[in-house]
Amino acid sequence: MTVLVKPQALPDVKVREFKMLIDGKWVEGVETGTIDRVAPSHGVTVSRYKSATKDDVHRAIAAARGAFDHGPWPRMTAAERSNILLKAADMISVRAEELAYLDAIEAGKPITQVRSEIAGSVDIWRYAAALARDLHGESYNTLGDGMMGVVLREAIGVVSIITPWNFPFLIVSQKLPFALAAGCTAVVKPSELTSGSTLVLGEILMEAGVPAGVVNILVGMGADVGASMTSHPDVDMISFTGSTGVGRLTMANAAQTLKKVSLELGGKNPQIVFPDANLDEFVDAAVFGAYFNAGECCNAGSRLIVHRDIAGDVTARIASLSEKVKVGDPLDPSTQVGAIITPQHLQKIQGYVSGAAKSGATVAHGGSQIDFGFGQYMAPTVLADVKPEMAVAKEEVFGPVLSVLMFETTEDAIRIANSVDYGLSAGVWSRDFDTCMTIGRRVRAGTIWMNTFMDGAAELPFGGYRQSGLGRELGRHAVEDYTETKTLNMHIGRRTGWWMPR
CATH class of the missing domain: 3.40.605.10 (Aldehyde Dehydrogenase; Chain A, domain 1)
Incomplete structure (x- = not known):
């Protein structure tokens, strides 16, 4: 179960009125x-x-x-x-x-x-x-x-x-x-x-x-x-x-x-994880990368490309940690995942999840809307057994949905990472410097994080390849x-x- 933070009613809501600014005048x-x-x-x-x-x-x-x-x-x-x-x-x-x-x-x-x-x-x-x-x-x-x-x-x-x-x-x-x-x-x-x-x-x-x-x-x-x-x-x-x-x-x-x-x-950003990675740190980064800003983020780490030897363990650990994510009232300081921007967008996200399930993916956690009686919220969702050709693995969902794909060799991982139309960012997790540098050089994306995810600074350029x-x-x-x-x-x-x- 996801941890829910029920939104409190807004007391005495006063609609804030704004004008437009043209030539120094409102x-x-x-x-x-x-x-x-x-x-x-x-x-x-x-x-x-x-x-x-x-x-x-x-x-x-x-x-x-x-x-x-x-x-x-x-x-x-x-x-x-x-x-x-x-x-x-x-x-x-x-x-x-x-x-x-x-x-x-x-x-x-x-x-x-x-x-x-x-x-x-x-x-x-x-x-x-x-x-x-x-x-x-x-x-x-x-x-x-x-x-x-x-x-x-x-x-x-x-x-x-x-x-x-x-x-x-x-x-x-x-x-x-x-x-x-x-x-x-x-x-x-x-x-x-x-x-x-x-x-x-x-x-x-x-x-x-x-x-x-x-x-x-x-x-x-x-x-x-x-x-x-x-x-x-x-x-x-x-x-x-x-x-x-x-x-x-x-x-x-x-x-x-x-x-x-x-x-x-847009982006469809992969995190590639090898068996020698620090999995405790990776799992934390995977949950953060997928659910930060409710996944409504061009940099969201929405694809996990996981080595087959550790895929089952990693998926289970991510699903377990996802249960602890606090979803609900954006005005509560403890909330980690807030509301979805519009009802139409929530419907779109749910369509990707149901489409993936019909295509053979397994919902390892979440997968449904959260009903507080008002507003629109989506449970943090983990999809296992995702194949590269599925829409949820290729298209930008822009919601708190994480797809888990598997690879066997470094060449497989690079091919899967580069198989989408986007190239905004990517992450690689390994204790081996050569592995990180190989992924960093060959994955076509504007930013490659190595053993971290979604860090940034004003000094570092930001942008993407291709679409x-x-x-x-x-x-x-x-x-x-x-x-x-x-x-x-x-x-x-x-x-x-x-x-x-x-």
Whole structure:
């Protein structure tokens, strides 16, 4: 049995009302439509946003364009921009509990987890502020006596930033501060399911001193708002995190005007475990990797590729530990797995589990919905006897579902790991350095964890191979992603050429 933490009724729920931020002002929008957010944990409306239209998008892009072309932000010194970003980081820290509550109640995320995410976001903003002062070009004085070359890095311009519902504040913090550090302006669209914390960020940035029009924030549906943000000719770059399917549409829209595109998309991430691994540590990491954020995580370790000799023991131990995972009220500090984002998504997760069972997989733990009388919750689920060709082993479930597959040789493990369309991350567990390095070199993924899983730092680049996306976020080059390079080729002294005497 899973440990249940029954959600407590929300006392005197007051719906929080939000407007949209355009050109430094909080506005209603061209039309009067609104979007209500029902808490996935409690089944009551907790937030209400003004719903943007295409006209609002055009206004926001015009504000960002004007702020970039004529405003002070791109023309400030790096030190000035850095100081504003540092001030914003401090203010995020002051309002951390408010931000954590919004993400917990709107996304169903455990409050203890979200507090760590906000703290990590503060660190990212400070890291981006440091990179602002380190952004520089190159010079070449080795081109001959009469030549000097200088390579500049200039802010790319207006950036459309589109973020998902699973990590509302953390993911916008992996994009926006680096764009701002480079001198760009932005139009930001958080998910219409979890927009609250991003809108509060807009308040923070204005108070920190970001000029009007530099950051504009809209809430709306992807078919209207997102499509306009990715196709508008005055947008120079798109940074998108979301599903692979929507990523393809984003690329198609961007292709109309050949915008630069950065995409962080889906994953079907394996953890490969060999018989010589520390199984106590591995089992803990496997349960964490599968159930963290209710599995609604592109980095989720949703595939265990286990050596046949230890598969039975490992599966039993994981199922046993899964019984101790606390599922329920995201506002309870003891909760480890919160609510599923929408009823439709819960139905999708259950469809993968039932489909796997019909195809011959064994439900070793969980497998069903948890009914508290309101909200939507899924029991942590372990599927054994999974074959690589099953949908649950190939497709992104995005829920607390762990599939156990078996291998016999290192070549088998690598083949299974690389047999999906994704390549975001992977883990390998072995005490043998050669084994870890072999897997690390040959599994096609952007991050390979060795004897750990889902660790990270602002200094380390993040992104994937193949259909997991394009480009990288974080790391020392993150600010450079929001720049163009310009060559200044300078001639010194009198020029000679076709018609000039030598």
